Amino acid sequence: MKKEIAILGAGPMGLACAFYAIKKGYKVTIFEAAPFAGGMAAHFDFNGLSIEKYYHFMCKSDFDTFQLLDELKISKKLKWRNTSMGYYIDGDLYKWGDPFSLLFFKKFNFLSKIRYGINAFLTGKRKNFDSLEGISAEEWLKKWIGEEAYALTWEKIMHYKFYEYAPKISASWIATRMKRVANSRKSIFQEELGYLEGGSKTLIDAMVIWIKKNGGEIKLAEAVTKIEIFQGTAKGLLTSEKSYDFDQIISTIPTPYLKDILKEAPTDMIIEYSQIENIGVVCVIYKLRKSLSPHFWLNINDSRFEIPGIIEFSNLRKMDNDEKIIYLPFYMPLSNPKFQKDKDFFFRETFAYLKIINPDISEEDILDFSINKLKYAQPICDVDFKKRIPEIKTRINNLYIADTCFYYPEDRGISESTKLAKEIVQNIIK
Numbered sequence: 001m002k003k004e005i006a007i008l009g010a011g012p013m014g015l016a017c018a019f020y021a022i023k024k025g026y027k028v029t030i031f032e033a034a035p036f037a038g039g040m041a042a043h044f045d046f047n048g049l050s051i052e053k054y055y056h057f058m059c060k061s062d063f064d065t066f067q068l069l070d071e072l073k074i075s076k077k078l079k080w081r082n083t084s085m086g087y088y089i090d091g092d093l094y095k096w097g098d099p100f101s102l103l104f105f106k107k108f109n110f111l112s113k114i115r116y117g118i119n120a121f122l123t124g125k126r127k128n129f130d131s132l133e134g135i136s137a138e139e140w141l142k143k144w145i146g147e148e149a150y151a152l153t154w155e156k157i158m159h160y161k162f163y164e165y166a167p168k169i170s171a172s173w174i175a176t177r178m179k180r181v182a183n184s185r186k187s188i189f190q191e192e193l194g195y196l197e198g199g200s201k202t203l204i205d206a207m208v209i210w211i212k213k214n215g216g217e218i219k220l221a222e223a224v225t226k227i228e229i230f231q232g233t234a235k236g237l238l239t240s241e242k243s244y245d246f247d248q249i250i251s252t253i254p255t256p257y258l259k260d261i262l263k264e265a266p267t268d269m270i271i272e273y274s275q276i277e278n279i280g281v282v283c284v285i286y287k288l289r290k291s292l293s294p295h296f297w298l299n300i301n302d303s304r305f306e307i308p309g310i311i312e313f314s315n316l317r318k319m320d321n322d323e324k325i326i327y328l329p330f331y332m333p334l335s336n337p338k339f340q341k342d343k344d345f346f347f348r349e350t351f352a353y354l355k356i357i358n359p360d361i362s363e364e365d366i367l368d369f370s371i372n373k374l375k376y377a378q379p380i381c382d383v384d385f386k387k388r389i390p391e392i393k394t395r396i397n398n399l400y401i402a403d404t405c406f407y408y409p410e411d412r413g414i415s416e417s418t419k420l421a422k423e424i425v426q427n428i429i430k
């Protein structure tokens with residue numbers, strides 16, 4: 001008889017686990033709390049336009065996504081585009097992210113330019129960041145680029161992404177993230193990013209179809225409420241609908257949810273997961289008639305803004321009728337009162353931002369506006385985080401647990417979730 005595996009979560013990791021487990025001969029059932037698959041990479045209906053709730057792009061190093069696209073026979077959907085980055089500092093827009101922009105950047109003195117350039121170059125070339133464990137990003141960056149350059153470029157970005165956690169964010173996490181984007185280039189002078197025709201839904205849908213066609217089951221809108229453990233072995237699940245028996249259980253849901261589901265596990269095990277903190281995001285999205293800037297990614301350092309950056313998504317993926325899609329992410333701890341604010345609040349705040357950057361934009365240029373909220377959008381990977389990542393194969397027999405922080409120092413990403421899913425199925429489960 002085929003071994004039966006239950007997978008918690010139909011995000012990219014859960015779906016990829018199912019894909020590789022079915023290929024290996026397992027019988028698979030996925031349980032997903034939401035009424036749709038895709039997790040953080042899911043789309044929503046933006047008044048007739050199916051688009052990512054949260055902006056998604058690909059980098060040249062996303063090899064595991066490329067392999068998956070190939071296995072699903074949808075590689076042709078992957079497109080690349082020349083993109084650029086900008087920096088909006090105190091009312092002025094600067095080009096950013098290539099050697100010429102750095103050379104002509106008026107806000108840095110000559111020494112800062114050299115230091116910044118060397119750090120960016122060496123980080124892009126570095127194979128391994130283990131020696132940065134134990135050091136904060138702030139300390140590491142200040143050492144390389146200097147206090148002044150840090151204050152001008154990184155300080156606000158770190159603050160509006162991590163708030164009180166900012167000073168403790170790990171250097172190896174930041175360095176790995178810098179490397180991923182820095183190496184997604186056509187040449188040293190030209191950044192190149194990727195997207196899927198039809199958005200990340202193209203990949204999610206292809207996995208869903210493949211899984212169902214090959215005997216897997218996906219139970220949507222059926223949240224797992226408890227993992228049943230008997231004498232140190234995971235035996236089954238309780239969901240919002242009923243209870244099930246399984247031979248193996250793989251959880252890919254954000255670890256903060258585990259404390260409610262793992263009530264029968266030893267307390268110290270639950271504490272390990274509870275110690276992994278996350279921040280949430282309120283991601284504002286506009287459909288506009290007018291463009292904001294020529295850049296895909298605009299970093300922000302301006303006292304009038306409370307966001308780390310703006311993503312003009314249509315500068316990567318062209319939209320029908322040349323409509324412009326802009327994302328403005330407000331990352332924040334859930335304790336921040338702003339997280340509870342409504343759509344009108346975010347409209348007032350962000351429309352003011354758009355007008356500051358492009359004063360020609362008026363209310364008539366807004367074709368649509370929406371917000372999407374996520375409680376656990378980004379794990380806090382602070383100093384010495386590596387030491388605190390629990391084993392994927394837990395001490396409960398037949399129970400395997402991972403989420404996006406288990407591939408630290410890599411940042412959360414579709415490719416990284418896919419890679420870990422493959423690793424779990426091929427090397428970790430028995």
Ligand SMILES: Cc1cc2nc3c(=O)[nH]c(=O)nc-3n(C[C@H](O)[C@H](O)[C@H](O)COP(=O)(O)OP(=O)(O)OC[C@H]3O[C@@H](n4cnc5c(N)ncnc54)[C@H](O)[C@@H]3O)c2cc1C
Binds near residue numbers: 009013057225257281
């Ligand atoms: C703002 C933002 C921008 C991003 N940009 C990019 C990008 O440009 N490129 C990129 O590659 N990645 C990007 N990502 C990250 C990418 O979306 C994630 O790395 C990826 O979706 C993680 O997949 P996952 O399956 O590991 O987790 P998730 O996507 O979080 O999936 C977990 C699933 O578990 C489900 N779940 C929760 N509780 C339960 C329960 N009790 N029972 C059953 N199911 C449950 C959730 O509903 C969810 O569907 C971005 C993410 C965000 C938030």
